[in-house]
Amino acid sequence: MRSADDAFRQELSDLLPDLALSEAEPRYLEEPRGRWFGQGGLLARPESTEAVSQILKLCHQEGVPVVPYGGGTGLVSGQIMPGETRPLILSLEKMTRIRDADAHTMIVEAGLTLAQVQDAAEERGRLFPLSLASQGTARIGGCLATNAGGVNVLRYGNTRELCLGVEAVLADGTVVSGLKRLRKDNTGYDIKDLMIGSEGSLGVITAASLRLFPRPSEVGTAFFVVPSPEAALELLELAEARMAGCVSAFELIGRQGLEFLAQVGPEVHMPFPEAPDWMVLCEIGLPAGMEAEEALAGLFEAAGDLVSDGVIAQSGQQRMDMWALRENIPEANKRIGSISSHDVSVPLPSLPAFIKAAGEALAELGDVRVNCFGHVGDGNLHYNAFPAAGKTRADYESMKTAVKDCVYEVVNRFGGSVSAEHGIGRIKTGDLERYGDAGKLAVMRAVKAALDPKGIMNPGAVLPGN
Amino acid sequence: MRSADDAFRQELSDLLPDLALSEAEPRYLEEPRGRWFGQGGLLARPESTEAVSQILKLCHQEGVPVVPYGGGTGLVSGQIMPGETRPLILSLEKMTRIRDADAHTMIVEAGLTLAQVQDAAEERGRLFPLSLASQGTARIGGCLATNAGGVNVLRYGNTRELCLGVEAVLADGTVVSGLKRLRKDNTGYDIKDLMIGSEGSLGVITAASLRLFPRPSEVGTAFFVVPSPEAALELLELAEARMAGCVSAFELIGRQGLEFLAQVGPEVHMPFPEAPDWMVLCEIGLPAGMEAEEALAGLFEAAGDLVSDGVIAQSGQQRMDMWALRENIPEANKRIGSISSHDVSVPLPSLPAFIKAAGEALAELGDVRVNCFGHVGDGNLHYNAFPAAGKTRADYESMKTAVKDCVYEVVNRFGGSVSAEHGIGRIKTGDLERYGDAGKLAVMRAVKAALDPKGIMNPGAVLPGN
Incomplete structure (x- = not known):
């Protein structure tokens, strides 16, 4: 793989002159438990889905690895790529619009924090029930990418069950526009749920259509x-x-x-x-x-x-x-x-x-x-x-x-899971290999190869040897 | 594609001497609205997941098309393959065991009717809330394959949200064993939800781990x-x-x-x-x-x-x-x-x-x-x-x-869906092409090609030209 080096930075800059590009500061290169570190990276902070698409297209063409970045609160090092190769770190932090909202759904961009999403729902007299300790920092895009759980899953489900549709950009820059606001929509394979929980290894979620609930009296x-x-x-x-x-x-x-x-x-x-x-x-x-x-x-x-x-x-x-x-x-x-x-x-x-x-x-x-x-x-x-x-x-x-x-x-x-809500990231790839079902792993590898044939999306995360 | 002809029947019979094999009766070749018909087919009614795996392996090897068959109540002709080529019709009707059950989950085989599943939950003092007009005939495998909706989605969700895991057999006979009984399990891509709603075009669901709910007082x-x-x-x-x-x-x-x-x-x-x-x-x-x-x-x-x-x-x-x-x-x-x-x-x-x-x-x-x-x-x-x-x-x-x-x-x-709960089947492939998102269709085609490279699984269903 090619590093996101000076020449690449120039190429990207020529392609998208308005894109915020900088050397990644240390906070993008460490995780909350302080055990894994990245060596460096080129930080891109796009403001639109179109820009994300252009960035990925170029990375795909050049074989530059991409690490999607939300709030950085993940506990399994999905957001930290160690090693010599400098990745492009794609932070969604500037994409924070609420694109649309009604009493039942809210279409949000990936860069809003979970707390901001909760507040926006409350302002509308509704409830967005996802709730977890890091909600002030965690961004909704990261919650989606990791299918975050938290304290209200018993009643309301995981992030996946709280989301009706996603807009995502694939490795080659293809935009999947799936921001439907429908409880029922049986038009083809469930690509939304494939993107949710894929920890940035199949594409980047740029926006989502979220379910809002009545607030209990x-x-x-x-x-x-x-x-x-x-x-x-x-x-x-x-x-x-x-x-x-x-x-x-x-x-x-x-x-x-x-x-x-x-x-x-x-x-x-x-x-x-x-x-x-x-x-x-x-x-x-x-x-x-x-x-x-x-x-x-x-x-x-x-x-x-x-x-x-x-x-x-x-x-x-x-x-x-x-x-x-x-x-x-x-x-x-x-x-x-x-x-x-x-x-x-x-x-x-x-x-x-x-x-x-x-x-x-x-x-x-x-x-x-x-x-x-x-x-x-x-x-x-x-x-x-x-x-x-x-x-x-x-x-x-x-x-x-x-x-x-x-x-x-x-x-x-006991028929349990070695990652209930945090995901696999880079810490648990060996455990997935060891305890995961062989058939499921075969499907995962086939899907990964089909959607990211060059393996540029969050290399090393989720799938061992990816 | 090769027809499931006499020579193929002999091969299959040699491989699985105990397998129930017969010429498909007319009821397997028509759908409830009486508008689409199959010309004929070889009907196989396996009793185990292992047998399903062997059947698919042989079909994959020989290039024989497979039409998975539940209760036959689908309204979009997903269960009917017209044309000259005789498919193998794979009916799950003999797989009707309840493999395990506790207060929160029930592991059922695909051939149980939805009404039988509801009754089994009720016997345990619990609720399986999926409810639809054809529940006396529709089999749970078909409900899963089509992500059936019905009258209680408002509160409890579609079939997808009522299912914690599936066991499925892929085109080449690979068994995906995913019958976990967990509300939270973030170990890799969501293959369960990819199988659910794929209308038999990616594999055959043989069993599922279903959520049971408290019965409202x-x-x-x-x-x-x-x-x-x-x-x-x-x-x-x-x-x-x-x-x-x-x-x-x-x-x-x-x-x-x-x-x-x-x-x-x-x-x-x-x-x-x-x-x-x-x-x-x-x-x-x-x-x-x-x-x-x-x-x-x-x-x-x-x-x-x-x-x-x-x-x-x-x-x-x-x-x-x-x-x-x-x-x-x-x-x-x-x-x-x-x-x-x-x-x-x-x-x-x-x-x-x-x-x-x-x-x-x-x-x-x-x-x-x-x-x-x-x-x-x-x-x-x-x-x-x-x-x-x-x-x-x-x-x-x-x-x-x-x-x-x-x-x-x-x-x-209005941003709606042309198939809310019935699926695409064969009737709506053109509509999916016309109204579906191009990015989503590209992902669907890539996934289909990756998991069923020979296109033997329910040909003509879901994806146009498949």
Whole structure:
């Protein structure tokens, strides 16, 4: 592959004199966990789909690799290409228009942050339910490229299910214009869903038609102390049965996470005097005419032995405090420093057995602490291993791979996924090769070769050896 | 291409001695509207995925075309291959096992009818919400292959959104095993959604992992008389806002449909003494603690001038009567005999303007009657043109194409789809070519060539010239 060198820069500049071009600053070359780095790159910040098309056409012609760039918050190094070859880093940050909106759909360009998209929906009295910790920085194009998940998947689905259509540019500059605003459109293969979650390795998403939802009239939030993950799961089923699918979020939090928060911060409001072994954060959004607090109190009563204690938020501030506790767990984890972090999912009924089996398997490997938390409502756990008290990450350097393999083997045994919501990026290509279905991998390679025959789109991401 | 001739039958029989093989009976060679016919074919009814794989491998090797066959209820001739070449007709009817089930997912083989799948979910106290008129005959494999829609898409989504994973066999016999039971699984490209809706032209779906939902505690159904499609849409928005997304179905019915029913049957219970110009069938499913009838009565009161009359079902029988009226409209249409039928969708806010514009455009063409009805909640209308009273379909034979083109031009002007839920099949390949996005068509052709290089999978379906 050819580097995006000075000569190439000149060519591109001649082709698109108004295009913002610069040497990529360090922030485009590192990822949030500070483990992977790019050596450099030519940063292009186009303002239109037409410009993206021209850029890709030239890159395709010249064989220059392209790394599409959103907010840079990805956790699997999909946005960072290491190595000698200088890529063209294609940032969508200047494409931030809302092209159109009505009560049901909003057509947005890829460079808006997720928070901006949420706000724009709220201004229209509607809800865009995708919600995740990095939403102030993550851009919607990146959320689409990685099929981001977050806390509301239980009720509303992943990014893929929140999007009705995309506009995307393929490796050779072909523009796919699919910004339909239709719930039903059976006109040919589902190219939208192929682009979503392809992590920039099949093309660049430049705009999307997003679904907007009615805002629930009554929102209620509570912490419930449960004796075990089994009980958490039974409580979820009880809640779902009673609420007819109106449970928006159902998050599991374990004692280890609360201890990390108490130890290293950030400071949060602890809801119970003593940290429980397990608790869940439950949020519901109900039709008009129902009292959310009453519904949560009714759930608490009906739960019997499944719940030993509970706090129902009485104000917006209390709701925010509850969510702050949940959303600050990753920051506490970061301050402690994990040996290895795992974004996994298992079929819901297997979740308690998975937690038990993974804990036992890790205990056999060595003395580690586990912080297991996450979106139990959709089967997605962040299952992270940490050094024993008094030890540091460096003490475990030699065990890192063994810890990861140990967790993934248990995940695989339960029919789970080694990447529930973060994607494959460059960190997990080997794991995909190892645990992925051979037939699916064959289809993926055939599709990649068909749509990006020169392999210029985000080389090294998703497909091993790509 | 080679016909599935006697020599091929012998080869296949030698390879799989236990395989049910026979000359295809007439019912495998005609479609519900009786307009397209196959000349003949070799019918294979395998009992396992392994057998499907062996069959396709041999067909691929020999260049014999394959027509995957579900329940035969498709309305766009995706299941019928005309012409001289005898295809192998691959019926999944003997693959009817439920391989596994828990409270959240059910793994079913392709040959179960949709009604059987619904029943199996109900036996487990859960809901599989896909619902359509032909559910007693349509098989789940066909529903998946065509991404079937139906009446509950508003709340629960199309078949694609109800499916977590598929097992499929590609043209060359490769088995893609993707029966994960996970809401979140970001491990590579979305091959599931590529197979779903590909109408058997990329491979054969042999099994699927389906989502099960909680059954709403309180279900309510009502007819509301509305003065106009605009009012129907406003009522929908009011209902959605009040019910926090708990509106399951919202169907539009026009005077013409009621008149056809009264004239030719089937006999149904008419809810209002005089047929209104427009009415909607609204169904809601609510959390425990709410009274559905009360919620519908509250909606009626809040609706003010949007609703002039209403009937709320007071019993299961009344609910069934309401649905029987709705579901018998297609049968009445069939008895009248349409000039041209159109399964279209438009962005919701444009729906009233579309109805007006299409009516005006058709009136300019000639004296026709329009029965416009359908799933207004998801923007999907069945917009069908009929002969004027006293005339017959034959009188309009020369206008048929003009009528269709006229409707599609208006659909296209409003950013709609010329196939909302029925698919492309063989009837609409020209329309896809005409109204489809060039970039999307290029991707579709590249994917087809990559996965089925010899073009044996359902030739002539979906892609023109395939």
